[in-house]
Amino acid sequence: MTKTGKPGINRRTTLALMGAGAFTVASPWVARAQAKTIKIGMPTILSGRVAQLGTSSRNAVMLEVEKVNAAGGLAGRQIEMVVRDSKGQPQEAARIARELVNTDGCELLIDGEASSGSFAVHEVARDIGVLCIHTCSEASSLTADPKQHIPNAFRCVRQGIHDSIAGGSYAANIAKAKGLKKWATCSPDYAYGRDTTAEFVTYLKHFAPDVEIISETWPKLFQPDYTETVTKILQAKPQALYSALWGGDLTSYIDQANIYAMFTQMEVFAVNMADYTALTVVKNLPKGIHSGNRYIKTYPATAENAAWGDAYKAKYKEYPTNWSWQNATAVMFLSEAAKKANSTDGKKLAEVLTGLTIKCPFGADGTVTMRGEDRTLVGYAIGWGTTIPNEPYVPEVKSGDWKQIFALEAEWKKSKGYT
């Protein structure tokens, strides 16, 4: 007897095909895992006031990707970057991150967002399980808080808490040597400014208990005029000022404070000064501003770092930024992990990345490590120094002590209930 049926495909086959189709659409990184090229998605900020940092992030990634591709690619697969502009909006960053994976077929993500956007992208990574490396968010809680821990997300960025410990230690030494007991602060009025300032003050007082904060000012982010904050600080007559202002806000502040001769009346500690974005823009940079290193090609003072800075400048006709070295390091980590895993599979890469140490021009000792316990970057060059008006801008940088940073970071985590 011959079995008969309706022409065409039956219901069971239709359901199976639909299921396979839906799976393919929903999980394209799985379906396309064997493609010759590997797409890496990157949401970042390419427009608005922070565009310069986002652009410098993309530039640094492209610089490193070219090297990886020239050397044979990521485990034999050529990298194709797909970079999208989030305009600095967290919801847009999250939407783009999801779209990059689900629609564009990206198998890995480099998250070039500022803190607010990074937390949004982090949730996308948690949801869809794609390997994600955060490259710009300095908010310590992104990796310190165990609630944020997921096996597929890493952070390749300097951290606020590390900078505050190194900065607090450096500033306390100056305070003791020069008898600076009365301090003022002036930082932007949002999470980064408030948190960073509080942490800096905590460690400044930890190392120099005599210090007293006699004035605080919190200008709005992107405020055009700082005259009232400058004169308020002058009225308070502090011996030293700490500021976490950055970018155009910092340069405006310096220009406006300069004409009141503020920098001759007190020691100024501006954590974000030593970045080329600010150093090259201020026309009358005062001598002697204390700053944490962001990115300068003379620190760490190695041939590798200088060569990297020069190569970037030769290609893009401007100096790299703090975000640049972090993004470049992320690509270096991916490249090394792919070699060790001999694979581009996200899970295998994540296993290798955890605790991985690589040679890196931006390392304090020539290497950096993706610390296993919280999947965050440690061992990068961190230090403070004073500015001069021309290159090299910060001729001498006093390095932070990573042993001290680790010890105090562990105490800080405990105090926050993270461990």
Next chain:
Amino acid sequence: MDLDALIGCLGSSACVVTQTTSGLIIGMLLFLVAVGLTLIFGVLKIVNFSHGAFYMFGAYFALTGYQLTGSFIVALLFGAIGAAIIGLIFERVFISRVYGRDVLMQLLVCYAFVLIFDDSVKLIWGAEFKSMGMPAAFQVPPWFIAGGVVPPFYILLISVALVVAALLGIGLARSRLGKVIRAAAHNPDMVSALGINTAMIYGSVFALGCALAGLAGALAAPVRSMTPGMGFSVLIESFIVTVIGGMGSILGALIGALLIGLIRSFGSLGFPLFTDGLMYLFMVIVLVARPTGLFGKDVA
């Protein structure tokens, strides 16, 4: 709240001088932007939501002028004239088409051009922030008046704004062109019937308003970093000034701007976390007491 700091300041001549000067500086720059806004509204009945963009153009044109010549006077002229030319073209080609239309249409056109102008600046001067730097003549130590700190550059800035205020006030009150402008503000049909080219008057007033915003941007360029979109925050405060002073009133713009400057300056001492709130609170009080603003009846 830190009332002790505020009271302590009021008891010290040095502090009063420093904070008053600080308030005048903030106020005078605001005045230059707000007076253009109020002038345009008074004559053209257009709420120019794109006015902040001309402040931005002024700053960037001044930067270019300064880079080309090294002269701050040329930079000021570049800023004012450049903004005026773009304003004139904008008014003739686009704004003139929405005269008499509802405010939503005006808002739509202006907002579209805010985006276009911001992107144009990005294309021409780049997305990164820029700084002009202080002209060499003003790279001098500040003056000390009654113990208070007063930078010479800010004396120039206040003087220029005061001269502009005086010229505008006298020009509108006494000159023939001023009388025609005031007549056009009251009854444009009658002015047109008398054979006066109202289109030219409208274009001139719009360009003048933009030139004033451009001058403010040029004056601010040595001390404020420039970025595409920098006009937005100035625009908000300028609207507050015009609402307090009364839409269409030049004297109102001057008084409103000075009050806002002084509120910011002294408020930062006594109410450091509520300085912006003080500004809005003052606006609310004025609106409740006088809904037309302090000088709302004095239409230009």
